[in-house]
Amino acid sequence: MIELVRTNDPVVISFIEALLRDAGIIFFVADQNMSMTEGSLGILQRRVMVEEDRLDEARTLLAEAGVADEIRDA
Template identity: 70%
Template sequence: MIELIRTNDAVIISFVESLMRDAGIVFFVADQNMSILDGSVGILPRRVMVDADQADQARRILTDAGIANEIRRK
């Protein structure tokens, strides 16, 4: 799996999850439980990971959704 986005913004994470789910793209939110360790201060970003073979499609979806600035570059 490769990292698609990394952010502290729970709204963006939720939006990306929804987009990936709707498109049938396999994804995983890494470091989701790390926010418990930081006391929910939001200093530890979460990462949305996707299968490498679906990465280009996932990037296109985020670009079409207007959040291309969130995409992690290779």
């Protein structure tokens, strides 16, 4: 899987999860449980990972939804 987004904003993560789920793109949110380790300070960012063969489709989807600024550069 390839990193698509890295953020510590739970609203952005939730929105991206909904977009990807609705588009049928398989994804994984890495580091979700790290907040317990860091003490819930929101310092550590979560990563949204997608399958490599759907990366371009996922980037286009996020751009069309207005969250292109959240996309990680390759």
